[in-house]
Structures are given as C-alpha cells and as structure tokens.
Amino acid sequence: MPLRVPPRDPRTQSQGVEPGYAQTAQRWPSQPLQRRPHTVSELSGPSSVLRRLAPVRGDLAGHGAKRAIGQLIHLRTRVVDEDGAPLPGAVVEIWHCNAAGKYIHPNDTHDAPEDPNFYGAARMVAGDGGLVELRTIKPAAYPVPATGGWWRPPHVHFSVWGRVWLSRLVTQMFFPGEPLNEADAILNAIRDPEARERCIARFVPSENDLIYEYQLVVRGRKSTPGMP
C-alpha cells in the first residue's frame, strides 16, 4: 500500500514566527506556504542514508579515565511512523551540550568549560522495534545571548530520516521536571498541551541507571483512511 502523508495539524506544530524568539521574524517566510500535490518525488526517499553518512559514536559518556563529566543517563528513543509501526534501520543524528552547557561547536561563545572527554554528536541506526539506545551524560541549561534572560532548558537535538522525503524530522527532546521548560520559547511554540507534553522524555525508574524514554513519530502512514 502506498504511503500517505496527511497535512500537519497546526495545533501540534509551530506556526513559524514565535514571540520570544527574535530570529524567527527574520527567517520564517512572510507569505503563506504553498500547497502542492504529492508525487513520486516527495513520496520517495533515500532507502539507505548510510550510503552517504556513516554512523559515528554510539556512546557519548565514555568509560574510566575517558569518562565525560556529568550525570550518566541512558536515552531510549523509539522511531515509529504515524501508524505506530517501528522503523528499524532509521538513521538518527543526536547532539547536545555538555554538563556545563557548552556545545562542541566553534560558534558557541558561552563562557562555560569544555570537557575533553565529551564530544556531543552521534549518528546511529535504529535497531529492532525502531529502538536507538544512547549512553550519554545529561546536558545542562545555558543562556541564549542577547535575549534578556532566556535560558534554554536541558535538551537533546534529534535529526531523523523516515520512510520518504516528507518524513524528515528535526526536533528536540526535553527532560521532565525542569523549571526552565515552563518559559522556553521553543518548547512553548507548540500550543497544544498534549503535543508539548510529548516533547518531554519519560523518566523510567530503574535500580541502577537513570533511564529516559522518548518516542519520535515521523510523518507518513500506510493504513487506509477511516479504517479502525
């Protein structure tokens, strides 16, 4: 059965220009977006992105003398489509700042220390059940320059390839119970409270580890409209 990509639900997605995030008013188009028919071009996609992008790092926390500073956490992310069907083989890029709020990126001017044992970027492939498991350290909050007091809450960036070109997903994951979540201009760009709640990882009690579960739902479904 061919894949369909239903239109975005505006309540569950940012509408582009967000108060409190000044750059959006410079960069989001002023004109309404155009609607187009979906053809083979939009409904196909690279069946293996790994032919162009190799997996890099599957563990950002390290071990022993090479252990990154910070609270060790385990991220269990599942990639599924709109039918809830898992996507084993999906390629996922993950990046986040260190336990002091500093990114590995040269453009990060935040006055926080780098950690020589932490390199916050991984490219992984989903296994059975669409599961991507990353051992890492919990990222810290950091201030956004020239915004008069906007601090990003701790968050993890994800970039995901789904089944087709229109399934591409770039998003962020937040941590439960963080006071900065309440005022974050990016998280609160999602108006629907339930959709916003889904951007926050679930803490899973466990004897030995701090485990966070998260689900990434990429666009596209195979089932017929109206079927139960």
Place this chain on the structure above:
Amino acid sequence: MKRLVPSAEMTLGPFFPREFAQGANDLTRVEGRQARGEAIEITGRLTQADGKPLDNVVLEIWQADAEGRYDNADFFGWGRAATDAEGVYRFRSVRPGAPAGRAPHVNFLILYSGLMRQLQTVMFFDASPDPVLDAVKPSTLRERLVANRQNNNTYTFDIRLRGEGETPFFDD
C-alpha cells in the same frame, strides 16, 4: 489503527555539529564511482528578511537520477550542504531526468536556527509544465523557482527566506 500525531518539529539551532554538515554535497560520487549523466553544479546564496547572508544554514536535496528514477542503486539522489560566511552553498550533482508526470527538478529542504520547522522548496531547470510548479500561486512567483543557468553546467538558485523577492516555500 489509531493514528499517532507526528512529533513537533523544532529548530536545528545554531550548533548543529560541523562534521554532520560537511562532506555530503557531492552527489556525483557513488561509492567511489562516477554517477551516470551530465555533471552539474548547483549553487546559491541564502538571505534573511534584512538581506543579510546566512552562515551555517543546512540544506538537503533529493532528486531523481539522469533517467528520472528515484532511489536508484546506481545513483544516490540525496545530499547535504552548509552555507559559508557569505551565505553560499554548493552541490555537485547530475542533471535529473523527468520523473513520471513531472518536469526535471531538485527538492530542497532548509534547516536553520530561527526556523522552527523545516522549509521546503523546489528548484526547476526551466518553466515547463509541472504539477508542483503550476500549483504555485500567484503564477508570477513561479519564475523564482527556476534556476539561472550560468554556463554549461552551473545553475544558480538563490533562496530568500523572507522579504523582497521571497522564495515560495511549500507546506505539506
């Protein structure tokens, strides 16, 4: 089956790892071999509302091979580039053939700090009839999606995110 709501998209942010942004903008190389077809270069400048060129913008493209086929074992039609300090991106590719029911074209996806969602647009090689190009309203905007041919094999496709000469973008 109960439908799951797709995840909320969020900005790439300013700190997308450099190593991820680089090294994937040459589509003519396929596992050490040269892709079949006419080699072309696609280049352009990204600007925002005040006309300022944008550094470090991530662009991804998806296109058919020289015969108009997608996801072919002999041609990997996906690539990624990032703009430099002058806002300029560059891809090497092959000129796509016409897929069934479509004119030759290259799909663009733009990810950047300040873009809460991915932006999608399409580059065409001329103004031939095409169901996606012809869906752009008003029709006077369509010429903005047609690349400028500089010489035999270089096509210029500038992208204005917002403001004067704004590029048409698609919602899906």
